[in-house]
Amino acid sequence: MRKLAVAVAALATAVLAGCGVLAPKPPPPQAGIPERWPVPESTLAPDGDVSVSDVGWRDFFVDDQLETLVASALASNRDLRVAMLNVERTRQLYRIQRAERVPSVDGNVTLARTGGELLPVTNDVIATVGVTGFELDLFGRVHNLSQAALARYFAQEAARRAAQLTLIAELANAYLTLSADRELQRVAQNALVNREQALALTVKRHELGAVSALDLSQAQTAVEIARTDVARYGGLIAQDINALRLLVGAPLDPALLPTGFDLAVSGIGALPPGLPSEVLLRRPDVQQAEQLLRAASANIGAARAAFFPSISLTGNLGYASEELSDVFSDGTEIWAFTPRLNLPIFQGGRLRANLGVANAERDIALAQYERAIQNGFREVADALALTVSFAEQKAAQEALVAAATRAEELSRARYEGGRDSYLVLLDSQRTLYQAQQSLIATQLAEQVNRVALYKVLGGGWQEETR
Numbered sequence: 265m266r267k268l269a270v271a272v273a274a275l276a277t278a279v280l281a282g283c284g285v286l287a288p289k290p291p292p293p294q295a296g297i298p299e300r301w302p303v304p305e306s307t308l309a310p311d312g313d314v315s316v317s318d319v320g321w322r323d324f325f326v327d328d329q330l331e332t333l334v335a336s337a338l339a340s341n342r343d344l345r346v347a348m349l350n351v352e353r354t355r356q357l358y359r360i361q362r363a364e365r366v367p368s369v370d371g372n373v374t375l376a377r378t379g380g381e382l383l384p385v386t387n388d389v390i391a392t393v394g395v396t397g398f399e400l401d402l403f404g405r406v407h408n409l410s411q412a413a414l415a416r417y418f419a420q421e422a423a424r425r426a427a428q429l430t431l432i433a434e435l436a437n438a439y440l441t442l443s444a445d446r447e448l449q450r451v452a453q454n455a456l457v458n459r460e461q462a463l464a465l466t467v468k469r470h471e472l473g474a475v476s477a478l479d480l481s482q483a484q485t486a487v488e489i490a491r492t493d494v495a496r497y498g499g500l501i502a503q504d505i506n507a508l509r510l511l512v513g514a515p516l517d518p519a520l521l522p523t524g525f526d527l528a529v530s531g532i533g534a535l536p537p538g539l540p541s542e543v544l545l546r547r548p549d550v551q552q553a554e555q556l557l558r559a560a561s562a563n564i565g566a567a568r569a570a571f572f573p574s575i576s577l578t579g580n581l582g583y584a585s586e587e588l589s590d591v592f593s594d595g596t597e598i599w600a601f602t603p604r605l606n607l608p609i610f611q612g613g614r615l616r617a618n619l620g621v622a623n624a625e626r627d628i629a630l631a632q633y634e635r636a637i638q639n640g641f642r643e644v645a646d647a648l649a650l651t652v653s654f655a656e657q658k659a660a661q662e663a664l665v666a667a668a669t670r671a672e673e674l675s676r677a678r679y680e681g682g683r684d685s686y687l688v689l690l691d692s693q694r695t696l697y698q699a700q701q702s703l704i705a706t707q708l709a710e711q712v713n714r715v716a717l718y719k720v721l722g723g724g725w726q727e728e729t730r
Contacts, residue, residue: 288567288626290557295632297544297641320728321432324718330439333512337435338428344666347427354413354420361413364406365576367398377533391597392581405569411561419555420540428593433719435511437712439522440503447525449497451700456490459693462676463487466686486690490697527707545638547722553633560626567622570615573610578602584672589600640720647717655709661703668696 323329339346371393378386399405404622466483469475509516528645544550579601608615675692 266455283508286404286568287411287562290554290561291630293630297556304376321725322728325436327439327522329522330436332520333439333508333516334432334435336514337512337548341431341511342513343426344424344431344608345513347424351417351424353418354417358410358413358417362410364399365401365410365603367395368394369393371600372582388584390582390584390712392580392582394600396578396595398577400575400577402575403528403572405566405574407555408562408565408569410527412559412566415555415562417561419552419559422548422555423550424551427650428721429548429723431569433715435508436715438504438507438511440708440711440715442501442508443522443525444704445497445500445504447521447704448701449494449501450492450524451697451704452490452497455693455697456487456494456729459483459487459490460678462686462693474682475686476683482686482690486693490615525704527711541576544637544644547636547640547720550633550636550640553629553636556631557626557629560622560629560679564619564622564626567615567619570618573608574606576604576606630640641719642715647713651712651717652710654706657706658703658710661706662701665696665703668692668699672696709725 321334322331325334339631374388374392376388377385378388399406424470431643463483463486466475466480469481470477506522508521578601581597582598583596584598585596663718672689672692672695675684675689679686
């Protein structure tokens, strides 16, 4: 038994020395992206600003109602709940795989009573405790499988963070869309009121013969167009509320819904100067791809270890007696030790095929990792480019609304004074109405892009900034 203990200790030392030797290191990604962002100078901030990926969503959003909705969604959204349960499932799978690295001890008690017509009745009682089929991990196969399971657990946790980030961004966009649609409905309602007033004036002037029937028809047409828009935005608002309800996953408090369009929903600032593109590695989806690459590399080590012999140990220690009352008496001890050596001699190419599959899966995981980095760089570059574009568009749209408002006021005064036809007033009303709608659309797009930039830089999965 002492010699056996020494042999087991030596094998354990060899196991610890050989674990992971056959598993290759994950290859570094060759994504081919620039080291710096294509960032205009106007998007840079002074040194010392907190990185976007470190800003919690409670610090990013400044609208208290939106923050309350986000908190409710994180607690009740079913997609996020599934993501969290997938993390727990993967964690338990890792624990199962990790348990293969230590022997499992089982206890058994067997009672056999036999006899026959001409045979005496005999009793056999056996009580044993032992280990069954424990594999000595000489070449790291079990270790690498455990490491692969651990990497998949980390990947699933990163997927959970990515799902949370996506949920927060989708909820913010739905909230902003509802705000914009309600603002558009308010603009359409104001246009309807103004056009109804103009129609009433046109009807009186038509009765006096001051305007033609064409002017009256045009005024009626303008009123019905505005009325149609009011009804259309009412339907869009109902759809927006339904989308919010689905994202939150619980009944909505009407007091938490926006009544108008608030431009101060997000608080993201400009990027700090010199921000490297390596910040993409902090994105949850990129971290998920990296962990899947680590799991695939560990599987290669397990596939390589399958080419070498493996040793399984089975042993037990216990007592045996003919009577249950004497099973633990002196002289009833029994033991058994059964090592089994497995030599892979001929497998019909199965082992090489398994290794080939593992290598191919590692290459696929590497390509997906590089693709995740490239896609992240593209998303950030697009959001940065749109940041400048939307700022310029909004400034131009605000100037257009101011000019169109002044033109509509002058046209109305000239029409009421009988100096212009209704066609001129109608044209100025249409211009103002379209300018107001375009300004709201641009403001919405700017805010959505700010949320998108926050998301693609890896922010949103923390609750608060540390």
